[in-house]
Amino acid sequence: MADSESPLLKALPPETDYITYLTIIEYNLTQENLPILHKVLQDEKLTTNIGWDLVHLLVPFLPESEQCLQDIARLGNPREVILKVTESLRLIEYELPDDDETVNRIANALGDASDSRARAESTTYPTKTAATTEGEKQPGSSQMVEIPPPLPLAVNQFVALLSMLATLHPRIKTKYPSRFLSTTLQAILASLSNTVSHREEMVLAVIKMTKSFTGVQRPMLPSRKSSGMVRLSTRASARSAPDPEASTTGEVAPEESAMQRKLLQSFVTHVIEEYMLILTSESEDIPGMAWCSRIMEKCQPERTIPGAPTMADRFQSDEKLHGRVDVIGQLATLAQDLKLDDEVLLQTISAVEKTKVGSGQEEDDPPNSADDIPLSRVGSLFLLAARQVSGVLYEPSSKVSSSGVHVSDFDVFPDHQEVLKHCLSTPAQGTGTLGTEPEALIDATLALGLICLEHDAIGEPKTDEQFTEYLQVIALLSSNCPSPNLRGHAHYLTSTVLRSQPDDKVRLAFIRDTLEHCPFENLKVSAVGWIKGETIEANPPAPIAGHTGHAETGTTTSVFATPLALDSLAPYLFPSLEADLLRAPVADAWQTLQLNLSFYLTALNFLFLLLSARHLHRGLEIADMWRDNDVAGSFLQPLRDAEKRFSKGIDEGGELAEERTNGVVAELLLLNETMDRVTKAVRYLNGL
Structure with a gap:
C-alpha cells in the first residue's frame, strides 16, 4: 500500500479529532508503518x-x-x-511468563522465519555478520564484521x-x-x-x-x-520544542539546585548498591569485584602461586569481569563529577539509621530540602571502597586516592570498625548472620581493612574491649563466610591486627577467649596458629642480637616467653576427650571427631613442636604443663583409643560402615601417624 493510502495519513487532524486519531493509530500501528508515524x-x-x-x-x-x-x-x-x-x-x-500466549507472541515476532535455521539465526549469538565497507567496495571479499546480539x-x-x-x-x-x-x-x-x-x-x-x-x-x-x-x-540531535507550560525562564533557586544535586548523588549511590549486590561468584570464587585479592596481588605478590592465573589477569581477560570494572569505574567517575566526596560517604556509612514513621508511601513524596534526601549506606560503602582501591591498584606511587582524600585519614580504629558495625550483621546486633551477607559487600568491607594495613594505618583503639570486639567480628568472618577467598583475607586481617597490639596480655586474652568460647572449629585452628607464632617469636632458639620482636617490651619479658601463656591455654589446646569420643555413643562420637578433626590435628602438631624444640622446655616448663594437664591421659590416649574405635567401626559390618570412604580412611591414617610422632617426641622431655 502506498504511503498516501495509509490510514495514519488519511485520518490526520483536522480530518479527525485527536481522540479518534489515537484510536486509528492503535488499531493500525505495525512495524512497517513506523516510518510513516515518524513523519507524522x-x-x-x-x-x-x-x-x-x-x-x-x-x-x-x-x-x-x-x-x-x-x-x-x-x-x-x-x-x-x-x-x-x-x-x-x-x-x-x-x-x-512461560505460557502459550508468550510463545505465540515470540513466534509472531519472528515473522517468516519458520524453518529451524532461520529461527536459529534470529535468536543466537552472533546473530548475523555483515560485510565491511571495504568488502562492499571489493566484490568477492570475505571480510566480515560481527554484529552484536540483540x-x-x-x-x-x-x-x-x-x-x-x-x-x-x-x-x-x-x-x-x-x-x-x-x-x-x-x-x-x-x-x-x-x-x-x-x-x-x-x-x-x-x-x-x-x-x-x-x-x-x-x-x-x-x-x-x-x-x-x-x-x-x-539520541536524535534535532530541535526540541519548548515547554508549553513553562512557568519560569530557566533560573532555578539555589535551594532547588542543591536538591537536584543531592537527588542525583543519592541516585548514584543507590544504583551502585543495586548493581553490586547482585554480583555473584557463580561456580567460581570471585566475590564481587574481588578487590581483596587484587589488592593482595598488587601489594604482596610473593603470596601468589607462581604460574597460576591471578585475579587481576582474570579481570583483564574475561569480558564479563572486565565489564564490572567498566561499570564501577564509570559510576565512581560520575559520583566525582557530582561532587560527592569521601567525607560525606564516611558520614553516611557511620550515621545512625533513622526509624521511618508513617506509611510506606511517604518515601515517594518529593523532598522538601537537600537534607531530606538520604544516600545509600551500602552504596556509599561501595563507592568509598572503589575510590580507595583505585588509589592502591592504579596509583601505586601515591597515598592519595582518586578522590583526593589521603588514605591515612582512614584507619582501622576507629574508621574501619565503624564500617563493620554499620554495614555488616555484627554480633552486637544480635542477628547471628555475620558472614552470610552478599559476597560483594564483604569483599568491599574487608578491602578497606586491607588498605589500612598496607598503609600502616592501624590507629589506636580506645579500650581493650574495642580492640577485642573488632577482632571478634573479623575472626567470625574468617569462619562463617562461604567464600574461601574471603575467609582467607579475613584471616589475614585478623592475624595482622592481632599482632599489631603491643600489649601481649591483650593478645593472649583474645587467643584464650577464642579457644574457650568459639564454636567454630576453623577459628580454633587459627587460634592455635596464633599461639604457635607467638611462642616461636618470643622464644628464639638462641639469643639474637638486636632482636626486637614481641619477646620484650622495654625490660619486661613477653608473657609468651613465660609458662603463664601455655598454662592458661593448655586446657583448651589439649582438652579432655574421653567423654566426647569414648563414652558417647559411637555415632555421636564420630560426629564430634568429624567436626573437630582439623583442630585436633593442629593441636597435635603444636604439641609436637613444644616437645621436640628442646630450647623451649626450661623457659616454658613444658614438662610441668604435660604433667599438670595430664595431656597424655586426657587428650592423647583418648584420641588414640577413638582412632581404633572408629577404624573398627568403618570396617564391613561395623557401626560406621556406611561412613567408609577413601577420604575417611586417609583422615584416620593421618591422625594415627600424627599421634605416633607426638608419642615419639615425648622422650625429649626426659632428656633422651
Whole structure:
C-alpha cells in the first residue's frame, strides 16, 4: 500500500479529532508503518496533543520504534510524557511468563522465519555478520564484521525510555524541577531492581542519562565489545520544542539546585548498591569485584602461586569481569563529577539509621530540602571502597586516592570498625548472620581493612574491649563466610591486627577467649596458629642480637616467653576427650571427631613442636604443663583409643560402615601417624 493510502495519513487532524486519531493509530500501528508515524510526529502541535498517549503503544515495538519515541520526547508535552515514561519503566516485565500466549507472541515476532535455521539465526549469538565497507567496495571479499546480539525487549525498553528522559528533563521549565526528577529517579531504581541480566548495559544507560541531567561532557569509556545499547542510546540531535507550560525562564533557586544535586548523588549511590549486590561468584570464587585479592596481588605478590592465573589477569581477560570494572569505574567517575566526596560517604556509612514513621508511601513524596534526601549506606560503602582501591591498584606511587582524600585519614580504629558495625550483621546486633551477607559487600568491607594495613594505618583503639570486639567480628568472618577467598583475607586481617597490639596480655586474652568460647572449629585452628607464632617469636632458639620482636617490651619479658601463656591455654589446646569420643555413643562420637578433626590435628602438631624444640622446655616448663594437664591421659590416649574405635567401626559390618570412604580412611591414617610422632617426641622431655 502506498504511503498516501495509509490510514495514519488519511485520518490526520483536522480530518479527525485527536481522540479518534489515537484510536486509528492503535488499531493500525505495525512495524512497517513506523516510518510513516515518524513523519507524522514531526508536527509539533499534533505530537504535543497525542504524544504522551503513544508511549505505551510504541514501547512494545522497540528497537524499531525508538525514532518515534524520540520524536515524542522532543516535541510532546514534557510533563505529560514524563508521567507515561516513568509509568512504563515500572511496568517493564523482565521475566516473560512461560505460557502459550508468550510463545505465540515470540513466534509472531519472528515473522517468516519458520524453518529451524532461520529461527536459529534470529535468536543466537552472533546473530548475523555483515560485510565491511571495504568488502562492499571489493566484490568477492570475505571480510566480515560481527554484529552484536540483540538485547532482550525489556532491556531495549529500559534503555530507550532512559534516552527519552535525557531529552525530556532539560525541556521542563518549572520552579521546582526536583519534583519531576525525584519521581523519575525512583521509577528508574524500581525498574532496575527487577532486572536479572544485562545489568552492565542498563547501568551504562543510567550513567549516560545522568550525565545529560548534569551537563557533564566527559565522554563515556568505550566497552570492549559493542552491545545493542550503543544504537539504542543514540539520541536524535534535532530541535526540541519548548515547554508549553513553562512557568519560569530557566533560573532555578539555589535551594532547588542543591536538591537536584543531592537527588542525583543519592541516585548514584543507590544504583551502585543495586548493581553490586547482585554480583555473584557463580561456580567460581570471585566475590564481587574481588578487590581483596587484587589488592593482595598488587601489594604482596610473593603470596601468589607462581604460574597460576591471578585475579587481576582474570579481570583483564574475561569480558564479563572486565565489564564490572567498566561499570564501577564509570559510576565512581560520575559520583566525582557530582561532587560527592569521601567525607560525606564516611558520614553516611557511620550515621545512625533513622526509624521511618508513617506509611510506606511517604518515601515517594518529593523532598522538601537537600537534607531530606538520604544516600545509600551500602552504596556509599561501595563507592568509598572503589575510590580507595583505585588509589592502591592504579596509583601505586601515591597515598592519595582518586578522590583526593589521603588514605591515612582512614584507619582501622576507629574508621574501619565503624564500617563493620554499620554495614555488616555484627554480633552486637544480635542477628547471628555475620558472614552470610552478599559476597560483594564483604569483599568491599574487608578491602578497606586491607588498605589500612598496607598503609600502616592501624590507629589506636580506645579500650581493650574495642580492640577485642573488632577482632571478634573479623575472626567470625574468617569462619562463617562461604567464600574461601574471603575467609582467607579475613584471616589475614585478623592475624595482622592481632599482632599489631603491643600489649601481649591483650593478645593472649583474645587467643584464650577464642579457644574457650568459639564454636567454630576453623577459628580454633587459627587460634592455635596464633599461639604457635607467638611462642616461636618470643622464644628464639638462641639469643639474637638486636632482636626486637614481641619477646620484650622495654625490660619486661613477653608473657609468651613465660609458662603463664601455655598454662592458661593448655586446657583448651589439649582438652579432655574421653567423654566426647569414648563414652558417647559411637555415632555421636564420630560426629564430634568429624567436626573437630582439623583442630585436633593442629593441636597435635603444636604439641609436637613444644616437645621436640628442646630450647623451649626450661623457659616454658613444658614438662610441668604435660604433667599438670595430664595431656597424655586426657587428650592423647583418648584420641588414640577413638582412632581404633572408629577404624573398627568403618570396617564391613561395623557401626560406621556406611561412613567408609577413601577420604575417611586417609583422615584416620593421618591422625594415627600424627599421634605416633607426638608419642615419639615425648622422650625429649626426659632428656633422651
